[in-house]
Structure formats: C-alpha cells, structure tokens
Amino acid sequence: MTESTTTTDGRPVEGVVQELARDDVGRKKFLKMAGKTMGAGAAATSLAAFIAACGGSSSSSSSASATSSAAVVTGTPASDSSGDLAIVNYALTLEYLESQFYAKVVRSGLFHGATLSLLKSFGEEENEHVMALKGVAKSLGTPAAVPVGKFPLTSAAAVTKLAGAVENLGASAYLGQAPKIKSKEILAAALAIHTIEARHAATFNTLLKLSPTPDGAFAKPMSMAQVLAVVKPFIA
Amino acid sequence: MRHSDQASPELAAVEVHGHTRASFMVRGALAAGAVMGAGAVGPLLTRAFAATASSDIDILNFALTLEYLETDFYTNKAKTVGLTGAAKQLAAMIAGQEAQHVAALTSAIKAAGGTPVKLPTFVFPVTNQKSFLKLAYVLENTGVGAYNGAGPSLKNPAYLAAAGSIVQIEARHAASIALLTGQKVTPDGGFDIPLTKAKVLAAAGPLIKS
Numbered sequence: 265m266t267e268s269t270t271t272t273d274g275r276p277v278e279g280v281v282q283e284l285a286r287d288d289v290g291r292k293k294f295l296k297m298a299g300k301t302m303g304a305g306a307a308a309t310s311l312a313a314f315i316a317a318c319g320g321s322s323s324s325s326s327s328a329s330a331t332s333s334a335a336v337v338t339g340t341p342a343s344d345s346s347g348d349l350a351i352v353n354y355a356l357t358l359e360y361l362e363s364q365f366y367a368k369v370v371r372s373g374l375f376h377g378a379t380l381s382l383l384k385s386f387g388e389e390e391n392e393h394v395m396a397l398k399g400v401a402k403s404l405g406t407p408a409a410v411p412v413g414k415f416p417l418t419s420a421a422a423v424t425k426l427a428g429a430v431e432n433l434g435a436s437a438y439l440g441q442a443p444k445i446k447s448k449e450i451l452a453a454a455l456a457i458h459t460i461e462a463r464h465a466a467t468f469n470t471l472l473k474l475s476p477t478p479d480g481a482f483a484k485p486m487s488m489a490q491v492l493a494v495v496k497p498f499i500a
Numbered sequence: 501m502r503h504s505d506q507a508s509p510e511l512a513a514v515e516v517h518g519h520t521r522a523s524f525m526v527r528g529a530l531a532a533g534a535v536m537g538a539g540a541v542g543p544l545l546t547r548a549f550a551a552t553a554s555s556d557i558d559i560l561n562f563a564l565t566l567e568y569l570e571t572d573f574y575t576n577k578a579k580t581v582g583l584t585g586a587a588k589q590l591a592a593m594i595a596g597q598e599a600q601h602v603a604a605l606t607s608a609i610k611a612a613g614g615t616p617v618k619l620p621t622f623v624f625p626v627t628n629q630k631s632f633l634k635l636a637y638v639l640e641n642t643g644v645g646a647y648n649g650a651g652p653s654l655k656n657p658a659y660l661a662a663a664g665s666i667v668q669i670e671a672r673h674a675a676s677i678a679l680l681t682g683q684k685v686t687p688d689g690g691f692d693i694p695l696t697k698a699k700v701l702a703a704a705g706p707l708i709k710s
C-alpha cells in the first residue's frame with residue numbers, strides 16, 4: 265500500500281505513513297466493513313425522485329418507491345458489482361487527488377501551527393479513504409490507476425480557497441453516487457466517508473468566512489460527469 | 501402532555517440497524533468467508549440485514565424525531581439560555597435548517613402513506629452557552645451517526661438520496677460547532693462511525709420527556 269502514500273513525484277509523504285501506521289484502527293475497521301462485495305442494495309435514483317422525497321414535488325416518488333431491494337436481488341450480481349466498481353474507482357481517483365493535494369500543501373511551508381495540524385489530519389484522513397477504497401476496488405476487480413494531480417500552491421489564501429472547493433466537490437460527489445451503490449457494505453462505507461468530506465468542507469468554508477452550508481438545509485449532489493469536468497484541470 | 505404515549509413507543513418500535521464497531525468485527529469475520537465465494541457469506545449477510553429490517557416510514561419517523569429534537573433545541577432552548585455572538589448566529593442558522601428537515605421528512609412520510617410522529621416534549625440539561633454548545637456538538641454527531649447507520653436500511657433510493665442530503669448538513673453543523681468550541685472536527689477520524697438505534701437512543705432518549 266506504499267504507493268498510496270507517495271506523492272506525484274514518488275517520494276513518501278513524511279509523517280503520513282507513520283501516522284497511518286500508528287492510527288490504523290479506523291482503517292482496519294473500515295476495511296473489514298467495506299472490503300466485501302456482497303449485499304443487495306438500493307436501485308439507482310434520480311434527482312427528480314430525490315426532490316420529490318424532499319417535498320418539492322410528488323410526481324415521481326411513487327415510481328421510485330417501486331424499485332425496492334427485491335428488484336435488485338433478482339438482478340444479475342455481475343452488473344451490480346461492475347456498477348459499484350466504477351463508483352468505487354471514481355471515488356478512489358478523487359481521494360488520490362485529495363491525498364496528493366494535502367501532501368503538497370503540508371510540505372509547501374505556507375501553513376503553520378494549528379492550521380498546519382488541521383491540514384495534516386485531513387490529509388491523513390484522505391489517505392485512509394484511499395487505502396480503504398483501493399481495498400474495496402481490489403475485492404471487486406481492478407483499482408483505478410493513481411492519477412497525477414497538479415495543484416497551484418501560490419499562497420495560503422489561494423490554497424485554502426482551493427481546499428474548500430475540493431472538499432465541497434468531494435461531498436457533492438459522494439452524495440451523487442450514494443443512491444446508486446448496490447452493495448450495502450459499500451454504501452455504508454461511502455456514507456462514512458461522505459460526512460467526513462462534509463466536515464472538511466465546512467471547516468474550510470468557516471476559515472474562508474463562507475457559510476458552512478452553502479446549499480442551505482439540503483446538500484446538493486453532483487453527477488460523475490459534473491465532478492469530472494471540474495476535476496479535469498487538476499489532473500496532469 | 502397528550503403525545504406522551506407516542507414519542508417513545510415510536511422510537512422503541514423503530515429498528516435502525518447500524519454498523520457498530522462490534523458489527524464491523526462480525527462482518528470482518530464473515531469477510532473471511534468471502535474468499536470462498538458469494539455463497540459462503542451471502543445468506544449470512546442477508547439474514548443479518550433482514551433480521552433487523554424496518555420500514556422506510558419507520559426510519560423516516562425516527563429521523564423526524566431527531567430533527568424535532570434539534571429544532572426545539574436550537575429554536576427554543578437557544579432563547580432560554582440566551583446565546584450571544586457567533587454562537588447565537590450559528591444556532592439561528594442551524595435552527596432554520598433543522599426546521600426544514602422536519603418539514604421535508606414530514607411531507608416525505610405523508611407522501612409515502614405514513615403518519616408522521618407527533619412532536620414530543622424535550623428536556624435539555626443545559627444552563628449556559630458553554631453547556632448548550634457541548635450538547636449541540638453531541639446532538640449533531642449523533643445525528644450524523646444515526647443517518648449513516650440507517651441509510652443502508654432504506655429501501656427506496658429516493659429516501660436514501662434525501663437522507664444523504666440531510667446528513668451532509670448535520671456533518672457540516674457538527675464541524676461548525678467543533679470549530680467554534682475547539683473540539684475535534686472529525687471525532688471518529690477518517691470514517692464517521694454509523695450508530696445503531698440503541699446508541700442513538702442512549703444519546704437522545706434521555707432528552708425526550710414525553
């Protein structure tokens with residue numbers, strides 16, 4: 265698993281490896297939970313159905329409720345797990361980028377003291393996500409390749425702004441995929457990661473004097489296509 | 501209080517099965533069977549989920565009860581405590597969002613043909629801003645764990661999407677309070693641990709007077 269704790273230029277991220285080695289309880293626990301491919305899950309949903317469930321419209325909630333887990337159980341396991349693999353690899357790619365981002369930020373010298381400690385712990389958590397998701401992807405098939413991220417680290421203010429954008433995007437990305445995950449185990453894992461991204465996002469928003477809840481009372485999901493369009497400039 | 505017979509029995513009837521540390525261990529043991537093929541583990545897992553299955557409406561009502569609790573806390577208790585400054589501002593913002601969660605869950609339950617649980621009476625053992633924020637932190641983290649624990653049990657993916665949209669907000673509230681009070685932004689580390697119904701009730705139950 266050492267490749268997940270190296271930066272884009274192949275050097276180990278100082279401190280992160282040691283921290284992971286020291287604090288591997290959460291990761292192991294998560295791997296136990298998530299490193300399996302079984303389990304019937306919920307069928308894919310749509311934004312329209314989601315809005316209906318929130319009371320914005322009632323047009324599609326009845327049709328959505330028809331897709332019970334029973335329908336999924338009768339589906340082919342192969343298609344279920346290939347869909348989950350694509351989602352897990354998508355999440356893994358995003359987590360790789362986040363992990364690389366924090367590693368560079370921590371080494372940039374732009375941050376000190378409490379903020380640096382916070383960035384280190386966030387980076388460590390993204391690393392845990394990488395390792396866990398890679399384990400899940402391996403159990404399903406072939407994990408995504410490690411992307412080479414490129415991030416402009418010009419000033420502390422610019423980096424904080426970028427970090428906020430990255431984390432808010434990550435939270436939206438997980439929210440967009442959660443209803444599409446077939447395996448309950450993987451869903452539980454994705455939910456456990458989703459709210460961490462949300463906590464990170466709210467932290468940067470607070471540091472930036474922005475609202476911790478920019479979407480208001482209901483967080484908005486983003487599709488894979490929407491997220492990848494935003495991420496593309498950050499992949500070399 | 502006329503709702504005295506409704507709130508607690510409603511909660512007691514709800515089975516929100518989560519994934520505690522203990523259940524992770526159990527599943528870890530089950531995972532050993534995974535290498536032998538799907539047949540070795542599938543039935544066990546299926547039974548584990550089915551044994552504690554509850555209806556989507558039950559889960560939504562469980563969530564509604566927690567949102568009622570949070571709304572009352574941030575709206576009414578915040579006033580009696582007399583919050584000031586940033587805490588007052590944050591509580592006011594959160595109060596409005598929790599109230600929207602109440603409204604959304606109520607209409608979702610009605611749309612599903614269910615009966616929304618009635619507003620319970622709550623009692624919050626806080627007397628000042630410090631104890632208010634301390635409990636707020638516990639409530640938000642409990643909310644995150646409750647939704648994350650219940651999420652995989654929801655059968656209708658539309659409700660899962662809605663629950664996900666709400667739990668992300670609870671997590672953001674938790675982080676905001678943590679930053680205000682110097683507590684951990686991510687108390688569980690890299691993964692927010694899902695809570696079982698029993699764990700949620702242990703935290704929230706004593707606050708439900710009737």
